[in-house]
Amino acid sequence: xxRATLKSLLARKxxxxxxxxAVVLSVMFIASSLVLTDTxxxxxxxxFADIYTNTDVQVTTKADVEAQGGGPAQSLKPLTASxxxxxxxxxxxxxAKGQVFLTGARAVGKNGxxxxxxxxxxxxxxxxxxxxxxLIAGKxxxxxxxxxxxxxxxxxGKFAVGxxxxxxxxxxPRKTFKISxxxxxSGGRDSMAGETAVLFTESTAQELMLGEKGAFNLxxxxxxxxxxxxxxxxxVKAALGDGFVVQTGEDLSxxxxxxxxxxxxxxxxxxxxxxxxxxxVGIFLILNTFSIIVSQRTQELALLRAMGAGRGQVIQSxxxxxxxxxxxxxxxxxxxxxxxGSAGAAFFASAADMDSAGVGFPLTAxxxxxTVGILVTMISAVVPAIKAAGSRRSRRxxxxxxxxxx
Numbered sequence: 001x002x003r004a005t006l007k008s009l010l011a012r013k014x015x016x017x018x019x020x021x022a023v024v025l026s027v028m029f030i031a032s033s034l035v036l037t038d039t040x041x042x043x044x045x046x047x048f049a050d051i052y053t054n055t056d057v058q059v060t061t062k063a064d065v066e067a068q069g070g071g072p073a074q075s076l077k078p079l080t081a082s083x084x085x086x087x088x089x090x091x092x093x094x095x096a097k098g099q100v101f102l103t104g105a106r107a108v109g110k111n112g113x114x115x116x117x118x119x120x121x122x123x124x125x126x127x128x129x130x131x132x133x134x135l136i137a138g139k140x141x142x143x144x145x146x147x148x149x150x151x152x153x154x155x156x157g158k159f160a161v162g163x164x165x166x167x168x169x170x171x172x173p174r175k176t177f178k179i180s181x182x183x184x185x186s187g188g189r190d191s192m193a194g195e196t197a198v199l200f201t202e203s204t205a206q207e208l209m210l211g212e213k214g215a216f217n218l219x220x221x222x223x224x225x226x227x228x229x230x231x232x233x234x235x236v237k238a239a240l241g242d243g244f245v246v247q248t249g250e251d252l253s254x255x256x257x258x259x260x261x262x263x264x265x266x267x268x269x270x271x272x273x274x275x276x277x278x279x280x281v282g283i284f285l286i287l288n289t290f291s292i293i294v295s296q297r298t299q300e301l302a303l304l305r306a307m308g309a310g311r312g313q314v315i316q317s318x319x320x321x322x323x324x325x326x327x328x329x330x331x332x333x334x335x336x337x338x339x340x341g342s343a344g345a346a347f348f349a350s351a352a353d354m355d356s357a358g359v360g361f362p363l364t365a366x367x368x369x370x371t372v373g374i375l376v377t378m379i380s381a382v383v384p385a386i387k388a389a390g391s392r393r394s395r396r397x398x399x400x401x402x403x404x405x406x
Contacts (some may be wrong), residue, residue, distance in 0.1 A: 020325050020328050020329035020332065021329070022281075022285035022286045022329070023286065023325065023326060023328075023329025023330060023333060023373050023376070023377055024329045024332050024333040024336065025281075025333070026279045026281075026283075026333065026372065026373065026376060027329065027330050027333025027334055027337060027369045027370075027372060027373040028333045028334075028336045028337040028340065029271070029272075029274050029279075029337070030272065030279070030337065030365075030368060030369055030372060031333060031334045031336075031337025031338060031341065031365050031368075031369045032271070032336075032337035032338075032340040032341040032344070033268055033271030033272050033274075033337075033341065034268070034272075034337075034341070034362055034364055034365035034368065034369075035337060035338050035340075035341025035342060035345075035360070035362060035365050036267075036268075036271065036340075036341040036342075036344045036345050037264045037265075037267060037268040037271075038341075038360055038362040038364075038365065039341065039342060039345035039356065039357055039358070039359070039360055040264055040267075040345050040348065040349075041257075041260075041261050041264055042357035042360060043345065043349055043354060043355070043356050043357040044193075044256075044257060044260045044261075045253075045257045045357075046355070046357055047192055047193050047354060047355075048252070048253040048256040048257050048260075049253050050185075050186070050187075050192065051132075051192055051253070051256075052249035052250070052252045052253045052256075053131075053132075053249065054130065054131040054132050054249070055220065055248075055249035055252060056221055056222050056223040056229045056232065056248065056249060057093075057221035057222075057223065057229055057232050057233050057236060057246060057247070057248055057249075058218055058219065058220060058221065058246075058247055058248075058249070058252060059079070059083075059087060059096075059218065059219040059221060059236060059240070059244055059245070059246050060079070060217065060218050060219075060244070060245045061077045061078070061079060061243060061244055061245065062077075062242075062243055062244065062245055077243075078210050078212055078215035078216060078217060079098060079215065079216040079217065079218070079219055080214060080215065080216075081098065081214055081216075083098075083216075083219065083240075084096050084097070084098040084216065084219055086239065086240065087219055087221060087236055087239070087240070089239075090232070090235050090236050090239045091235050092223060092224050092227040092231055092232040092235050093221055093222070093223065093224065093232060093235070093236070094222040094223060094224045094225075095221070095222045096219055096220070096221050096222075097127065097219065097220045098216035098218075098219050099124065099125060099127060099216055099217070099218050099219070099220055100123075100124045100125045100202070100205040100206055100209050100210060100215075100216055100217055100218075101122060101123075101124030101125070101217065101218065102122065102123070102124070102209060102217050103120050103121060103122055103123075104121070104122075104123055104169060104170040104209060105121055105122060105123025105124075105167055105168075105169050105170075105196075105197075105198045105208075105209065106121045106167065106168045106169075107121070107149070107153055107157060107165055107166070107167055107196055107198055108165070108166035108167065108168065108174070109156075109157045109158075110157065110158065110159075114168075115153060115156055115157045115196055116156065117194065117195055117196045118191075118193060118194020118195065118351065118354075119192075119193040119194045119195045120193075120195040120196075121195065121196050122195055122196065122197045122198070123167070123169055123170075123197070123198050123199070123200065123205065123208065123209045124197070124198075124199050124200070124205055124209065125199060125200060125201065125202040125204075125205035125206070126140045126141055126147075126148045126181075126199040126200065126201065126202075127202075128140060129183075131186060132185055132186050133183050133184070133185060133186075134183060134184055134185075134186070135148070135181050135182070135183050136151060136182055136183060136184050137160075137161045137181060137182040138161035138162075138179070138180050138181030138182060139180055139181050140180065140181055141180045141181070141199070141200060141201045141204075142180070142201075143201070144200075144201055144203065144204045145176075145177050145178055146177060146178050146179075146180040146200075146201070147165065147167070147177045147178070147179060147180065147198050147199060147200050148179075148180060148181040148182065148183055148198075148199040149165065149179055149181075149182055149183075149196070149197065149198055149199070150182070150183055150184070150185070150190065150191055150195075150196065150197040151182050151183065151184045151190040151191075152190035152191030152194065152195070152196060152197075153191075153196040153197065153198070154179075154182045154190075155190060156196070159179055159182075160179070160182075161179055161180065161181060161182060162178065162179065163178075163179050164176050164177070164178055164179075165177055165178075165179055165198075167198050167208075169208040169209060170208065170209055170210075170211065171207065171208055171209075171211045172208050175208075177198075177200075183199075189355070192354075193354050194351070194354060221236065229248040229249065229250070230248060233246050233247065233248050233251075279372065279376065283376055283379075283380055286376065286377055286380035286381070287380040287383065315386060318381055319378060319381055319382070321381070322377045322378050322380070322381035323374065323377070323378060325377055326373050326374035326375075326376070326377030326378060327370075327373075327374060329373055329377065330369055330370045330372075330373030330374055331370075333369060333373060334365070334366065334369040334370070334373075337365070337369065338359070338361070338365075341365075342358075342359045345357075
């Protein structure tokens with residue numbers, strides 16, 4: 001029976017291709033969505049790991065949630081210079097530096113429009129070159145009307161050192177500054193994730209971004225040699241008490257990745273919705289395809305019955321054909337979905353000026369793709385197979401005798 005089924009399939013290659021096409025389309029949508037979200041997830045994991053790779057411990061304040069206008073509003077209490085001094089005296093702390101860095105600094109392009117950003121418009125204070133940031137042109141701001149911008153903003157807005165740039169901040173509708181320098185991130189990256197960054201002098205950043213002189217929104221803590229970041233984190237927590245959030249760089253990376261993967265789950269659900277629709281259409285197409293196939297093979301199946309094949313063997317023959325088509329369609333659908341998902345992730349990463357994590361083979365996508373493709377094909381073929389084995393025409397063809405001549 002297996003040999004006869006294989007010969008029947010190979011004898012009708014066009015039928016084999018058309019039968020597998022419905023499976024390919026169904027699996028393709030599912031595989032591409034899972035590959036896309038997996039690749040984007042790993043891409044952002046790498047980005048957050050790079051962002052916080054030089055962060056030992058970071059201190060911020062807890063958010064106060066207050067009801068305003070019928071809905072919750074989140075506000076952060078600024079940190080003070082006394083908080084920075086208190087952290088600097090904690091056991092295991094090598095240094096503590098107050099910083100300003102948060103969203104809310106929108107650069108205005110030469111065309112008078114806000115410069116587009118892929119993942120945020122940040123403003124902060126220029127604290128000098130370090131392991132993460134390097135100047136590639138000019139110098140740091142030495143006057144309150146000077147700023148350093150990241151190279152991503154410079155390229156998008158076509159800015160150069162010495163050019164004027166208008167910036168809209170949290171407390172200033174619009175103010176003109178002079179670009180004193182342009183910086184890049186480690187690894188020669190123009191931005192971390194397509195964001196724009198405008199960095200002022202410390203006092204200007206405090207006034208424009210926080211609206212308060214001598215205030216910071218985070219404290220960057222460096223650990224002493226030989227002291228673990230986790231130990232320093234615990235010591236700082238104990239010294240500051242409630243009202244503060246103290247995290248290691250690893251904690252921050254994991255928290256950021258977890259939050260973003262939660263958003264990617266919704267993207268995945270949306271894409272899988274299309275996959276489900278394609279799956280339902282695929283079931284209908286496969287069911288009809290096998291009904292047509294079985295109808296075309298009626299005489300062939302009847303001949304097998306006449307040669308001694310039982311009802312179960314006829315059903316087995318149709319299901320073997322469905323299994324072969326399901327495996328072939330699932331494999332091709334997964335490969336196409338893998339290509340589409342990877343291409344979609346690469347396009348998104350390129351548009352957001354990020355380094356894509358590259359092609360991956362997520363185990364979930366492999367298992368789901370082949371399980372769905374094979375099961376759907378097998379289930380869709382059951383009804384036509386049973387009808388083929390029990391059809392009257394098949395039995396008549398199988399028992400019909402050749403008329404004898406006189």
